[in-house]
Amino acid sequence: MTPEFVIKLAESGVYTVLITAGPLLLLALAVGLLISIFQATTQIQEQTLSFVPKIAAVLIGLVFFGPFMITKVLDFTRNIFQNLHTFVG
Template identity: 65%
Template sequence: MSSEFVISLAEQAIYTVLIISGPLLLLALGIGLLVSIFQATTQIQEQTLAFIPKIVAVFIGIVFFGPWMLSRMISFTYDILNNLHNYVG
């Protein structure tokens, strides 16, 4: 196993993690921004107010994006296990 092969495999793994986690992170970022704007306009300074909408949004995002995320993870795992002979030798 060459160093280029290991780097390529690590690059694919990192790319897969970013693609899978991206939608949920962007959703949490958007909801957090909206809650922060709401807090700034109403002058509510409660620190824990942002957590509940983010948690609800991420759960809804998991329900909506979950099948797609799972199919990407299964595809990556299948590719790894299907090419296992390349990794061992």
């Protein structure tokens, strides 16, 4: 295995993680921003108020984005196992 091959494999892994986790992170970010704007306008300074909507949004996001995420992770895993002979020898 050459260093370029290892870097390419690591790059592919990081890309898969970013594509997989990205939609849920963006959803949590958007909900957190909306809750913070709501807290600023109503002057409610409760720290735990943002957790429940974020958790609910991420769970709903898992329902919608779950098949996409599983497909991406399975494609990456399948690619690793199919090319295992190039990693070892």
